[in-house]
Amino acid sequence: MNNFIQLVRNEQMKLYSQIATWIMLIILGVLVIGFGVLMKVDNTMISGEGPTGENWKQELQEQNTQLKEEQQGPPDPGEEREQIQYPSYTDIEMNEYRIQNDIKPSGYDVWDFLQTNRSLISIISLFTIIVAAGMIANEFKWGTIKLLLIRPISRTKILLSKYVSVLLFAGTMLLCLYALSFIVGAALFGIDSISQTYLFRQAGEIQEASIFQHTVSMYLLSSVNLLLMATFAFMISAVFRNSSLAIGVAIFLMMAGNSIVLFLMEREWAKYILFANTDLTMYLEGNPMFNEQTAGFSIAVLFVYYIIFVILAWVFFTKRDVASN
């Protein structure tokens, strides 16, 4: 075990001795700060304004009445229609739920900023794919694999230490994203309240959650895609010993994943496609892609893919000769 920690330390030392790794961290930081400043300066990008004044209940009630009128059908020609005041609060049931349960809408604050920055996880996926793709392939490229494997350590252990290192990198990036977004968001937009209640729909039903818990869950669920794609890139790196190939294929699949699912939507087996299941946030907030899909189903499918990736990586890394190329 002690020995294993040393291996992981080695991998981390190598990773952070490379300038590329630091550039990735810096890019992430620049994006978070840049986003924040941009939104602060140009607040048309903020679409979440709600009635936050004293008589918010009344305002929401009025908006609901207006929304219901619109639903009645098209307005008589010539009749002037009032603009909807709060475009983010157009869910009548949700508004009623708020009024009944006394959950006051909050202004755009740090929590909303955190939610917005969740999209940066795809950047982290990109970076993690690059790191994972290089983990094994680079040792071959540099020729250092030979010195790495002639030690009294099993190849399985070396492989595992490298994989753990990839996960540590992804975890570090995620933590940096969350923490930095919190700091930047708090500095620029303030903290409306630390323990506000967040309302969302889960498969049609309105649900409540504490905002901190909700943002953390969303971040973690969004990272599942990252985990699978990084593991995939790691596997390709172990099988083909070529980082460009691993980066290329993994990024292509990540980008094209949703289109592939949409394209094959009609097929019976479409729900077994990896990318039909990687977005677990749809079970927390939103709706599943296929009717028969459940969270359990998706997790099982992901698990099977994951195991296949891991086994392929292991078999090729431990069994294949290290020959000159």
Added chain:
Amino acid sequence: MSQSVMQLKNVSKTIKNKQIIKGLDFEIYSGEVFGFLGPNGAGKTTTIRMMVGLMDMTNGDVLIQGNSVNKDFKKAIRHVGGIVENPEMYPFMSGRKNLLHYSRMIPGITEERIQEVIRLVGLENRIKDKVGKYSLGMRQRLGIAQALLHKPTILILDEPTNGLDPAGIREVRAYIRRLAAEEGVAVIVSSHILSEMEMMCDRIGIIKNGELISIQSVEDALQQTDTKEVSVEASPIDRAQEFLKQKVDSPVQLDSNTVTFNSTREQIPGIISGLVNEGIDIYSVNVNRSTLEDKFLDLIGENSIE
């Protein structure tokens, strides 16, 4: 003979239906420098890769201090330090960090030991520099330092003098001899240059097309007093040729101002003083080939790569 530390038993390797290594069988003893000699593509690197477990053997086994590389890899490899082909290190880290990296992979390597090997290979002044800035000779030294960290009883160096300048070659030769003599380390060096091997090895195994065709102690070979080819640059050259025709049995060849003939080692001084007494000026004398080199070339035949 001293203790056997490594045994190759019928080691064979077949890649894509082509037998690259054909049943190698030999032993390495502690405290000796064993030269693994063969032309390009003979299978030296492939054999070394199998010794250290980078490649699987198709047949046979390698025992290191009695432990099978196939079955007991971790126990076997603990006794081995090595460089396979080029001394490749992480270019973006300092020499020190590279050593730290490898030291963490084997328990019991202290900070003092790291300092010790740095001093041993004479890299004290440059150890904090990035390896990317090292010359090939410095990387070769760092490679040797890395291989020595855990005090191995067997050191395997594939072409250790590859790319080194004459001073570097001499230095590497000196470390290798010292390690074998003082620490009792068994050193296996591969090369395709015979003269280099003669200077640093105790025994030489010659491999060709994956087969071991001869194993010989260097001392024995050098003591054999076969005939040698001698060239003398002299003036006037025609008189020298006349004199030699009478003096030696072998044919005498003339090539501009040099005469070439065969003689035994013992005869050479007599012939030279004879020439001098005849009033012939001598500009140079060359003894062209050592017996071992003849033997090597005879054995490998034409250097054709199969």
